[in-house]
Amino acid sequence: MGRIIGIDLGTTNSCVAVYENGKYVIIPNAEGQNTTPSVVAYNDKGEALVGKVAKNQAVTNPGKTVYGVKRLIGRKATDKEALDFKKVAPFDVFANKNGDAWVKVGDKEMSPQEVSARILEKMKKSAEDYLGQPVTEAVITVPAYFNDAQRQATKDAGRIAG
């Protein structure tokens, strides 16, 4: 009977809300902001930084700061969108053995789902801190134009995040 949260997993920013007393309430993150930048970075120690902190250090660590993975999630590396994004992204976008678009962060190869999961984890943590109870169910938004593969991949990200 836990609470169900709603996460707007955006390309640039993400947001989490819960339905309470007949209306939705936006849950602020640990920094007191209603939105969290959809940016994930890995520092030299291998720790994942998510949100504003990751964005703040982007200039110093461009190869290991991943953003905009929503453009890659559930897409093949040969898709036009993935190719276009590859041209502008400071990190490497490549095709894994199935031909899916993945990202290379330093030496680590990661799926967009794994990166999105880090963002979802942070959103989930904000919600848990706010509600004071564990959250196990969530509704994650996807754009109306997302195809089956993209929707499935977003669900996988949610599953990885728990």
Place this chain on the structure above:
Amino acid sequence: MQNGETQEEEVKTEANTNEEVEVEAAPEESESTESTKDEYKDKYFYIAAEMQNMQKRFEREKENLFKYGNEKIMTDLVDIIDNFERTLGFIENDEDEKVKNIAVGIQMINKLFNEKLERHGLKKIEALDVEFNPEFHEALSQRAEEGKANNTVVEVYQNGYTLNDRVIRAAKVIIAKND
């Protein structure tokens, strides 16, 4: 009279049938009552836990309101401090006596303004010559700087501020990167 008797009998028969039905339904009903009881018990525990969480949350929100309630206005006021500092940067070293006096005046106002805001929890983030920390600093660029270790802040483009230990604006900085 006969009619009356027949009606009475009918009523009795109906009553008997009802009793029988009730007796037959009893075991089923007790089972469903039991499950309804459990359901209500679960709901009660859930609502009690929810109430407790809500109470805690209200307390926290109240505390946050006291601590960060004036965050928006503080963020706006910080822009005024920026402009004081910018003005001082232009006129501080002016030769003209009149301008010098104005600079002293602005300095005094700026100091007073800062002191007043500090009393409400506003604090400038120390950035120059310290190690870059993305929690407090926002890197704008990197540049080679002799004698400075990598990742040291070498220039502060815009000061950052915290309000009761929460960053309301990260310091925009340039950091050292010597290959």
